[in-house]
Amino acid sequence: MQYKFFPLLSFLAVAGLVIGSIGMFYRLLYGLNPVAFGSYVPWGLWVAFYLFFLGLSAGAFLVTILTYLLRIKPFKSIGPLSAFMVLICLFCEVLFILLDLGTMHRAFYQFFLTPSFSSLMTWMFILFNAMGIIYTLKTYFLVRGDIIREAPRQTGIVQSVYRLLAFGRTHYDHEMKAADDRRVHVLAWISLPVGLMFYAANGAFFAILINRPIWNSALTPLLFVVAALLSGGALVTVLTYLFGGQDIALRETLSIYLGRSVLFLLSLFLVLEAMQFFVGYQTGRTDIVTSLNHITIGPNWWTFWIVHLGIGSLIPLILLTFYSHHPKIVAWSCFLIFITFISVRYNFVIPDLAVYKLEGLESAFVHARLTTEYTPNLNEWLVSIWIISAGLLLFLLGTRYLPIVNFKIGGMNHAESEI
Amino acid sequence: MSRFLAVEDSLVRMQRDLDRATSEDPKKVKWGMVIDLAKCIGCHACTIACVAENKLPPGVVYRPVLENEKGTYPAVARKFVPRPCLQCQNPPCTKVCPVTATYKNEAGVVVVNYKRCIGCRYCLVACPYSARTSDFGDWYTEGVTEADEVVYGKNAAAESYEADPATEYGKKWPKRGKGSPIGNARKCHFCLHRLAVNMLPACVTTCIGRATIFGNRNDPESLVFEMIASARAYQLKEELGTQPAVYYLA
Numbered sequence: 001m002q003y004k005f006f007p008l009l010s011f012l013a014v015a016g017l018v019i020g021s022i023g024m025f026y027r028l029l030y031g032l033n034p035v036a037f038g039s040y041v042p043w044g045l046w047v048a049f050y051l052f053f054l055g056l057s058a059g060a061f062l063v064t065i066l067t068y069l070l071r072i073k074p075f076k077s078i079g080p081l082s083a084f085m086v087l088i089c090l091f092c093e094v095l096f097i098l099l100d101l102g103t104m105h106r107a108f109y110q111f112f113l114t115p116s117f118s119s120l121m122t123w124m125f126i127l128f129n130a131m132g133i134i135y136t137l138k139t140y141f142l143v144r145g146d147i148i149r150e151a152p153r154q155t156g157i158v159q160s161v162y163r164l165l166a167f168g169r170t171h172y173d174h175e176m177k178a179a180d181d182r183r184v185h186v187l188a189w190i191s192l193p194v195g196l197m198f199y200a201a202n203g204a205f206f207a208i209l210i211n212r213p214i215w216n217s218a219l220t221p222l223l224f225v226v227a228a229l230l231s232g233g234a235l236v237t238v239l240t241y242l243f244g245g246q247d248i249a250l251r252e253t254l255s256i257y258l259g260r261s262v263l264f265l266l267s268l269f270l271v272l273e274a275m276q277f278f279v280g281y282q283t284g285r286t287d288i289v290t291s292l293n294h295i296t297i298g299p300n301w302w303t304f305w306i307v308h309l310g311i312g313s314l315i316p317l318i319l320l321t322f323y324s325h326h327p328k329i330v331a332w333s334c335f336l337i338f339i340t341f342i343s344v345r346y347n348f349v350i351p352d353l354a355v356y357k358l359e360g361l362e363s364a365f366v367h368a369r370l371t372t373e374y375t376p377n378l379n380e381w382l383v384s385i386w387i388i389s390a391g392l393l394l395f396l397l398g399t400r401y402l403p404i405v406n407f408k409i410g411g412m413n414h415a416e417s418e419i
Numbered sequence: 420m421s422r423f424l425a426v427e428d429s430l431v432r433m434q435r436d437l438d439r440a441t442s443e444d445p446k447k448v449k450w451g452m453v454i455d456l457a458k459c460i461g462c463h464a465c466t467i468a469c470v471a472e473n474k475l476p477p478g479v480v481y482r483p484v485l486e487n488e489k490g491t492y493p494a495v496a497r498k499f500v501p502r503p504c505l506q507c508q509n510p511p512c513t514k515v516c517p518v519t520a521t522y523k524n525e526a527g528v529v530v531v532n533y534k535r536c537i538g539c540r541y542c543l544v545a546c547p548y549s550a551r552t553s554d555f556g557d558w559y560t561e562g563v564t565e566a567d568e569v570v571y572g573k574n575a576a577a578e579s580y581e582a583d584p585a586t587e588y589g590k591k592w593p594k595r596g597k598g599s600p601i602g603n604a605r606k607c608h609f610c611l612h613r614l615a616v617n618m619l620p621a622c623v624t625t626c627i628g629r630a631t632i633f634g635n636r637n638d639p640e641s642l643v644f645e646m647i648a649s650a651r652a653y654q655l656k657e658e659l660g661t662q663p664a665v666y667y668l669a
Contacts, residue, residue, distance in 0.1 A: 031602055032538070032555050038478060039552035042540035102538020102553060102602030110518040110537055121517035121541055210511060210659055211547035357549045358655075360485030360500065365466065369478030369555055 010396055016389025023382025032102055036377040038369030040361075041353040043100070045376035049384055050096040051345040052231070053391075054202055056338065057089030057131075059232015061195045064138070068188035074254050077247070078240050080142040084404045085239065085395075086135045090128065092391040099383060120205045127198035134194060138187045139404075140165070141180045146403030148172040158401050199228050206348075213288045214280065214352040223272050230265040231341040234334035237262055241331035243405045252327040259330035263320040266337065270313060287355050294351040299375075303343040312340030350374060429629045432642050433619055440635035441617055449527040450609050451636030452623075453646040454501050455668040458630035461486060461499035465622035465631065469503075472610060472621035474585035476595070477557040481550075481607035482622050501631065503622065504529060504550040504607035505655060505663030512542035512551065521604065527664055528609050530588065533599040542604050547656050556601040586612050609633070636664065 026034045037044035060082040066072045067079035075082075098104050115122050148169050151162035203224030206215040237258040240251065277296075280288045295304050316333035323329040354372040356362050362371070399405050440448050461484055469475070469482045485500040510529050513521050520535035521542055543551045560577045584592035589612040592600065610620035618624075623633045634643035646652065651668040 030556065032553075033557065035555070038555070039543055040549060042543040042553060100539075102540070102555075102604075103536065103599065104538075106518070106535070106537045110520075110535055114519040114535055116514075116516055116519040118514045119517040119541070121515065121539060125517065209515075209545050211545070211656075353544065357547060358485055358500075358502065360487045361483070361502075361549055364483035364485045364502070365480040367478045367480075369557070370480065370552070 006396060006400060009392065013389045013393035013396060016385045017393065020382045020384075020386025020389055023379045023384075024386050026379055027099055027383050034377070034379040036380060037374055038367075038371060040356070040370060040372050041350065041374040043349055043353065044374055045346070045380045045384060046096045046100040048342060048345040048349045049387070050093050050100070051202070051348065052342045053089045053092040053096065054199070055228040055231035055341060055345070056235045057086045057093070057232060058195075058199050058225075058228030059230075059234065059236045060085035060089065061191070061199075062229060062232065063236050064135075065188060065192055065195070068138070068184050069192060074250060074257070077250065078236070078243065078254070080139065080404050081239060081243055081399070082236060083135055083139040083142055084398055084402075085235070086131070087139055088391050088395050088398070090132050090135065091394065092387055094128065094132075095387045095390070096384075099387075120201055120208065123201050124198070124205060127194060127201055130194045131191070131198055134187050134191045138184055138191070141183045141187070143403045144180055145172045145177055150403060161401070199225055211357060212352045213285065214276075214291045217276075219272065219276060223269075223276065226265060226269050226272060227341075227344060230262065230269050231338050231344075233258065233262045233265055234337035234341075237334040238331050238338065241327055243399070255327040255330050256325060259320055259324055259327075259334065262330075262334055262337065263317070263324070266313065266317060266320070270317075287357075290355045291351040294354050295347045298351070298354075300346070300350075304347055307340050307343040308347065312337055312343065429632065429642060430619070430624065433623065433632065433634055436634040436638065436641040436643070437614070437617060437619055439640070440638060441614070443635070443638075445525060447637055448635045449637045450506070450614070450664065451527075451634065451643050451647060452503065452506075452609070452665045453632040453643055453649075453652065453668060454665065455628075455630045455632070455646075456498055456500060457668065458628040459484070459499040459501060459626075460628050460630075462627060464625045464627060465501055468621040468625035469607070472585065472613075473587055474581075474583070475605075476554060476581075477559055479552045479554050479605050481552075481605070500667070501622070502548060502550065502655075503609075503665060505548055505661070505665040506607075506609065507661035507663050509660060509662045511545045511547065511659075511661060515541045515545045517541070524611075528611060529606070530608055530611070531604055531606060533588075533592070533603050536599070536603040538602040538604070540604060547659050547661060551604050551606045554600050554603055554605050556596070558595075588612060589615050 035044065063075055063078060063082035064086065067075040067082070098107060101107055111122065111125050115125075117123070144166075147162050148166045149172055151159060151166050151170070154162050200221050203221030206212070206224075207217060207220035209216055237255055240258055241255040277292060280292045283289075295301075316337050319329050319333040323333075354374065356372055463484050466480065466482050466484055470480065473481065475481065482501055482503040485502055487498050487500060489496045506523075506527060506529050508523070508527060510523060513523060513529060516522075516536075517539065518535050518537055519532075520537070521529060521531045524530050538553065540553055543549075543553060558577065558581060560581055565574060582595045584595060586592075587600075588608065595601070610618070610622075613620060619633055623631045632643050632646050634641040636643050636647055638644055646668065647666050649668060652666045653669060654663045654666055
């Protein structure tokens, strides 16, 4: 596929990889030593980015469920793209978490040798891998027909990749198409409980911690799911507007329809968030109020008021309410929501950690690793840039050279129209 | 005994308690600690003894002493609260560990298996007492200028002392910088390596006010058992249900 921003985006991705490699070099050589977080704020920017990509994958996951489980036809044009997006997001998620581990290499075998099933992290590991397998297979079966059909028309390394993925097949008929359809449907069935458990487990991961009053609430998993659907739904709306097939009318209708869903999710999310603040402040508990104050009047207050509430909520809310029939404005609104959502994730992870859990701890043993003051350093940003650039490059290469998006009606139907 | 030296030093009694405990069936021993806040003078000797005993790197601390000040001048009160790992009997940190790297051992001490820990720091986040720290691989000698033959320089200091690991958990660990415990979660373990050779934990023996009492809390004859039964005894954040094996005397 060709699209006009490909060279620019590719350049940005490669530049990001080059610049970010400085951070990666220090991370791989010196472990966690070059990071700014410590023992009282043990998670930082990378965990916030993990949650950001988790949210984006949730939106894409939802579209694949609508398309291949509920078989809602209009979404078919973006089905393969959504499945591919889930894979890209999972790729970024796993990189952020792997690089956040103190002894990264052990993650590759210790989960298999001595798993603890009482830990939600173990379940996240299991569910993450299950999602990875399901969506790799699903994406493959969605594009297999196009790969087999297109292989002879490609040249060079792309042809080699196509032939490799075709596993030597040169013919794709109705029976194979029907079999692939069935496989995708079965995978969609499996992915529904797996996906729901995966996203809920991520919320519960924080909610079960009794000493973290902001997280330790039954509202947290719900807020997590809504946040994930909101940010992911916003991303999917943008992708639909950009890549939703050549039928412009259908693409725009779909964008408008998705925009309405995003508006509903945004309103719901803001209500839940307001409830969290209202209840928290009403308790009057010092630790809760301090955490909330950290968000509203702390050193990074602007990420909450300007980035999240202003640019990421108020402007999209107005635009999606009053210009809901303008696909371009809907797409821009959704772009603002998903791009600013990292501030929501950051303000979820840091504030509860940024409160001393015992009085006097702040001065008991003074060291840069034993403080609740945290601002991501250049190294953390560089590593983040590297991972995001790697994800972007994979997305660009996938959408350009694989039949993820096509000019006709979309993925599967492309192959179908030829057989 | 004279009227001026009415009782024996509590250290002597604790050592006797320890001897009795280590000669018993290990399954019957449950270690416990009591910290008498009325006796703690905030000298931080226990903190330093712990750092020295376990050769803790910068940013890693097992037993800081918290200073709590109440009121405004002239009505001011101050107390010192040493805070080791509280060795919870219902520990929130062990449940969240995804690879069973941290667990409560037979004697009720929460330990970390450095060779298993993946360094996710979920246990640090789960601990209500901030009793765990992560080893980020910092060095005391980092940034120190090398001045051979003038002073004991960076390389010499690092080689001779800092790189040489402590025998935590009674094991020989690799030289610092060559793997775990860098990248791991670390915590107080009641000096299990000392207990194994009939020695009281470093913080207990260095406490000049004898504010820290240690022993087998299952032994009715032990001092620690006696102190736990005191009406002054309480646990930190009792409402969380973590059931710490470290008690405080108000």
